[in-house]
Amino acid sequence: MKESEAVRSRELQRLRWRSRRGLLELDIVLGRFWAECGEELDDSDAGGLAKLLAMPDNDLLDLVMGRRDCPDPALQPLLQRLKAA
C-alpha cells in the first residue's frame, strides 16, 4: 500500500467510527451508507463526510430526513447518497 493510500484508509476508518452517533436513526442510515457506498468513497467524499459528521446529531438528522435544506451546496451530492441509503 502506498503511503497516500494508507493515510486515506486511516481517514476512512476514522470516519467509519465517527458514524457511531447519539441518535439511533443516524446509526441506521450511516450503517446502510457504509454498506452500500463504503468501498467507493474517494478523497473528496471523505472530506464532505467529515463535515457532515462534525454536525450536531439533531441537525444532521434534519438534513437526512429532508426537514431542512443543506447549508453548504457542495455537500449536496453526498447528502443525496446518504438520504438514498
Place this chain on the structure above:
Amino acid sequence: MALAVRKFDAVIVGAGGSGLRAALELSNAGLKVAVLSKVFPTRSHTVAAQGGVGAALGNMGEDSWHWHMYDTIKGSDWLGDQDAIEFMCRMAPEVVIELEHFGMPFDRNDDGTIYQRPFGGHSQNFGERPVQRSCCAADRTGHAMLHTLYQRNVLARTQFFVEWMALDLVRGADGTVLGVTALEMETGETVLFQGKATLFATGGAGRIFSSSTNAFINTGDGLGMAARAGIPLQDLEFWQFHPTGVAGAGVLITEGVRGEGGILLNRNGERFMERYAPTMKDLASRDVVSRAMATEIKEGRGAGEHADHILLKLDHLGPEVIDKRLPGIREIALKFANVDCARDPIPVVPTAHYQMGGIPTNYRGEVVVPAGGSSASVVPGLYAAGECGCASIHGANRLGTNSLTDLLVMGKSAGMSMAEYIRAQGGAHPALPAGAGDEALARLARLDGQKGGEDVSAIRDEIQRTMQAHCGVFRFPDLLVQGVAKIRALGDRLARTEIKDKSKVFNTARVEALELENLYEVARATMVSAEARKETRGAHDREDFHARDDASWLKHTLWYREGDRLAYKPVNLKPLTVDSIEPKARVY
C-alpha cells in the same frame, strides 16, 4: 509489558449527562479530572432525550418534592429505595436551576420562569391530579444539556480523552479501585488511567435487545467492566419497553398514531386488541397493549416471514389526516420500515427503551456490595451514576423525565463524594500492584491471536434475538428457562470471537468485539435475574406469576458473573426525613 500510566485525581468513564455533571463538580473543586468517551461528548446518547427533565419547581401551579417523591416510588412499584428517591426529588429543583445558570436554554413562561410540560405519572397531592413538572428546551433537551455541560467543563479545564474506550477496572490487592485500562482508538495503544477515584457513567445497554430505541454505542461497557471485576449487577430484569418501535430498526412510532385512530393487526388481519381490552381497544395503557402484542407473537399470530411482529394500520385515516395530525410519520415509516403508511401498515414490536437496573450504589454514588455482614458495603474508589448506576431510584419502572433528573442529581452527588474521598487521601497516588492492567491486555491478546473463531456480528445478532424472543416485554416461564440455556451456551462462542482486521488505527471491528463482551454480561444478568423473579412488578411482567408478591419479592436482585450466582438485598423503605410510603396497589 508495563503499561504507560497517566495519573489524575478523578477518572470518569462516560461523557453523557451524568459523566459531564460529575466532572464539572470535580473540576470546579480544583481537582485534576480525566473524562474518557468512546464518542465526542455531545454525541453521547443523552442527545436523544426530548421529553424533558422533571423537577418540582411549581412554576405552573403548586408542586412539591414530596409529591414528586410519591410519584417516583409508585412508578417504581415500590422497588425503589426511598432514601435515594427522597434525595433525588429534593435536589431536583436545585440542580435544574443550577443548569439554568450554567446557560441551559430552557423554554420559558411569560414571567421569565422555566416553562414546565405535563408528563405521564407526575401528579399533585399524592396522585390526585396531573401536574406540569417537566422542564425542556424545545424538543432538544438532551442536546442542550450536553452542550451546556460540555462548555462549562471546557471552562473548568476538565481533560477530555475522546475516542478512548475503557476496557477494565484496575483494583488493588485489598479491592480498592485504582482506575481503568483504556484503548486509544486512533493509535490502538492501551494506557492505564490511574485515579484516586473512578466513576462509571457509561449509560444503558439497550442494545442487548434486537428491537431497541438506543443508539449503537449503548453496549453496557460499565456493567461489563464491573461484572468482570467481581461486582454484582442489580435489578437487571427491569427494562422499560415502548409498545411501538419499527420492527427490526427500533425507531419509535409515537403513541399518537393510535390516538389518531391507528389500529394493531395480527397476521390474520384481526384487530386483536378487541379481545384483550374490549372497551379501550388500541388505546389501552402501554403495558396492556405491549402484553397483547407479545402474546399474539408468542402464539404464532405475528406477521411477516418469521411471524415476529405486529402491523400498525393507519391507511384508513387517509393521507391528509396522516400528514396533518401525525407530521413526520410518513417519512419515518418510509425510511425505517420501507413502507408508505398511507397505503400499507407499519411493522412494529415492543421495543426496549430504558434500563432500570445497573451497578449498585447508594445515593452518594458510591458503589456498594454485600460484604462483612452488610448488604451495602462501599467499594473504595468506585462510583457509578446515570443509566449505568442503580441507586435505586427507578426501582421496577422509571417515570418519564426522571432519567435526566437522575443524571444531574446523581452526577453531582457522585462528584461531591469523590471530591471528599480524593481530599481524604492526600498527596501521592498509591502504588499499582504488579500486573495491573493484565486482564485487559490478556483479552486483547486473545482477540488478536484467535484463529478459526466466531464472527462478532453473528453472536451479537444471536444475543439480541434471544433476548427479544425469550425475555421481552411479557415473559413466559418456558421461554425464560430456554432463554437461560441459550444465553449460557453463547458464552463458549463469545470466548472465541475472531476479527479479520488486526490493524491498529480506528479498528472498529476490534472495538465492536470488545463491546460485545460487555453486552453479553448484561444480557446474561438480565435473563438469569428475570427467570428467577417469580412475580410481576413494574416492567417485569410474567405470564405465570401475574401479580406483585411483596411477601417474597420486595427485594433487589444481585447477579454475580462468577457462577451466574444470584443474591438478594432488602429494599430501603425508609426515606431520609419523611414517613415511609408504604406499598399499595399501583393503579393509575
